[in-house]
Amino acid sequence: MTRIASDTMREQLKVYFIMGSVNCAKPPAEVLAEAIAGGITLFQFREKGSGALVGEQKYELAKQLQHICREHGIPFIVNDDVELALALDADGVHIGQEDEDARIVRAKIGDKILGVSAHNLEEARAAMDAGADYIGVGPIYPTKSKEDAKKAQGPEIIRLLRRHGIAIPLVAIGGVTADNAGEVIAAGADGVSVISAIASASSPETAARQLVRAVQSSKKGA
Ligand SMILES: Nc1nc(C(F)(F)F)ncc1COP(=O)(O)OP(=O)(O)O
Numbered sequence: 001m002t003r004i005a006s007d008t009m010r011e012q013l014k015v016y017f018i019m020g021s022v023n024c025a026k027p028p029a030e031v032l033a034e035a036i037a038g039g040i041t042l043f044q045f046r047e048k049g050s051g052a053l054v055g056e057q058k059y060e061l062a063k064q065l066q067h068i069c070r071e072h073g074i075p076f077i078v079n080d081d082v083e084l085a086l087a088l089d090a091d092g093v094h095i096g097q098e099d100e101d102a103r104i105v106r107a108k109i110g111d112k113i114l115g116v117s118a119h120n121l122e123e124a125r126a127a128m129d130a131g132a133d134y135i136g137v138g139p140i141y142p143t144k145s146k147e148d149a150k151k152a153q154g155p156e157i158i159r160l161l162r163r164h165g166i167a168i169p170l171v172a173i174g175g176v177t178a179d180n181a182g183e184v185i186a187a188g189a190d191g192v193s194v195i196s197a198i199a200s201a202s203s204p205e206t207a208a209r210q211l212v213r214a215v216q217s218s219k220k221g222a
């Protein structure tokens with residue numbers, strides 16, 4: 001296995017759905033299947049926050065969601081929990097600044113996809129040096145999906161990183177919706193990552209489809 005090519009990573013980042021059981025009004029498997037039908041390009045299992053599953057229940061839910069992703073050719077990324085990602089042979093992991101060191105995680109996961117959160121130029125450069133395949137930048141807008149989220153920075157942070165030569169695949173996260181996705185792509189993001197915009201929607205399929213359209217039309221306009 002070799003590391004994912006940047007162009008392939010950029011394609012996969014287009015509409016990146018992140019979810020766990022606490023984010024879903026309907027059964028998570030149903031929400032994920034609908035999101036995939038709506039055209040999401042990547043999925044992250046993020047079982048976190050008050051009421052999140054742990055242990056065997058968390059493992060079983062992850063396996064169930066990974067199976068749905070595999071059936072539809074959608075890469076399955078695990079948030080934070082590197083051991084779970086290895087146990088499931090997931091396609092990759094996402095870690096933040098407060099999680100395990102990126103270099104150590106890269107050594108553990110070999111050529112699997114490694115995503116790293118970055119909030120500024122220094123963190124973005126460090127993530128690249130540590131071998132990240134993409135960076136998650138945000139929160140761009142205020143978010144209710146992450147209890148300890150930092151202050152929203154707006155699309156300007158994306159423009160700043162690109163202006164300083166940060167060319168790595170980059171996904172914007174934090175309060176992104178179909179209404180603001182266009183300005184995030186125009187600022188230089190390769191894709192958008194969402195939790196509640198899809199997970200809390202009455203129709204996750206429609207919500208995903210609207211995000212896909214918003215990203216595609218912004219890229220066409222580029
Ligand atoms: N989970 C994430 N996924 C992304 C992605 F790029 F994938 F969109 N970007 C950022 C985060 C946030 O990661 P982190 O700062 O560790 O907080 P948490 O573990 O609570 O999510």
Ligand SMILES: [Mg+2]
Nearest residue numbers: 080095096099
């Ligand atoms: Mg984390």
